[in-house]
Amino acid sequence: MPTPDRTTLEAIITAARDLLEEADGLAGVTMQAVAVRVGVRAPSLYKRVENRDRLVQLVAEQTLVELTVRLDAARDARALLDAYRAFGKERPAAFRLVMTPGAGTPIADRAVQAGSSAAILRVAAELAGEPDALEAARLLTAWATGFISMELNGAFRLGGEIDRAWDYGVTRIVAAVSRVEQ
Structure with missing residues (x-):
């Protein structure tokens, strides 16, 4: 038996x-x-x-699924970016694993990655319009990931309030991405 x-x-x-x-x-x-x-x-x-690489890949995929649930609940760009930051602060190692993996680090399957992008693409389309949604999503993601990564690494060393800097950045980046009706 x-x-x-x-x-x-x-x-x-x-x-x-x-x-x-x-x-x-x-x-x-x-x-x-x-x-x-x-x-x-x-x-x-x-x-x-099968092996450690596959295990790390599965952890990355589970991380993206958890992040996707949070991002999907966001009603607008501010809520989405705040949820993204909150996730990074709550799960810093997982955030780094999926957003800034080192060379040779196993990454999530493409389908899981694509699913995790749906919320940011939706918000970006609302802000910038469908033709510019991908570029707007990349800009929002790159800015937020850079900010959060610097925050997690203690790279803001000039003083000031980090939350205030986040609020300032979100306000400005969302305004910059928003289409202006002419």
Whole structure:
């Protein structure tokens, strides 16, 4: 009689996601650490996940799905950008994994990436018009990702209030992207 499964793929991904935030970022996500977290021996993980790269990819995909749910709930550009920043601050290592992965870091499947872009494309189309939606979405995403990345890395060192800078930036970037009726 085969031994019963002692863990699930979902539990493995959740353990890896938690380790990503608690340990040394991506370096802390090892098959051994995940196995300890879910209460199995490391070789048992390979029944569910082929290797560490695939596990990291699954974590990236789950992260994008979670982020997508938050962004889809946004009614306008301000709410969307604020939700994006809140996610980055709550889950900084996961944010870095999906938004600024290092060279050689496994990334989410293209379909998952595309799904995560729907909300920003919707908001960008509302602001800039359908013909310019992709460019507007890229501008909004690039600005917000840069700001959030700098904030997470403690790169704003000149003083001042970071929240005030965020508000200023959101107001200006949304105004810049908004189409002007002539």
